[in-house]
Amino acid sequence: MEWLAGSGLIWIEGRFLGIEWHVWKVVGWVGNAIFFSRFIVQWYATERQRRVVVPQAFWWLSLTGSLILLSYALQKRDSVFIAGQAFSWIPYLRNLWIHRRNKSFQITCPACSRNSPSDYRHCPECGKMLSGASDKESVLSKGH
Numbered sequence: 001m002e003w004l005a006g007s008g009l010i011w012i013e014g015r016f017l018g019i020e021w022h023v024w025k026v027v028g029w030v031g032n033a034i035f036f037s038r039f040i041v042q043w044y045a046t047e048r049q050r051r052v053v054v055p056q057a058f059w060w061l062s063l064t065g066s067l068i069l070l071s072y073a074l075q076k077r078d079s080v081f082i083a084g085q086a087f088s089w090i091p092y093l094r095n096l097w098i099h100r101r102n103k104s105f106q107i108t109c110p111a112c113s114r115n116s117p118s119d120y121r122h123c124p125e126c127g128k129m130l131s132g133a134s135d136k137e138s139v140l141s142k143g144h
């Protein structure tokens with residue numbers, strides 16, 4: 001790293017990586033980093049489950065990243081950037097809400113602890129009868 005610094009490739013006239021740093025620049029890059037990290041989270045979850053999944057963390061990172069980028073864009077008064085971020089949080093919030101709702105409608109298999117939608121009669125993983133299904137339905141029908 002020393003030779004890089006010495007050659008001026010990293011520090012150029014007081015600029016780190018050629019970028020002039022100030023508070024909002026840091027905010028913008030933090031937003032970028034959070035926004036980018038969601039892809040890593042989603043990729044990891046997909047690899048682990050060996051099917052395409054979008055974990056809840058993906059939407060939280062999207063929401064947080066886009067709000068930080070929006071605040072940066074507003075501060076910069078860049079209309080293109082503001083327009084790009086102004087409404088993107090709406091689908092993120094919507095997806096988080098759907099995730100939350102789905103979770104409350106799930107039953108956990110007593111044998112393999114896999115989560116299934118509450119209308120499933122049998123576990124898709126091990127085929128065990130999901131006894132909680134009828135209980136939950138009666139609770140839900142009483143509640144509505």
Ligand SMILES: [Zn+2]
Pocket residue numbers: 109110111112113114123124125126127128
């Ligand atoms: Zn099971």
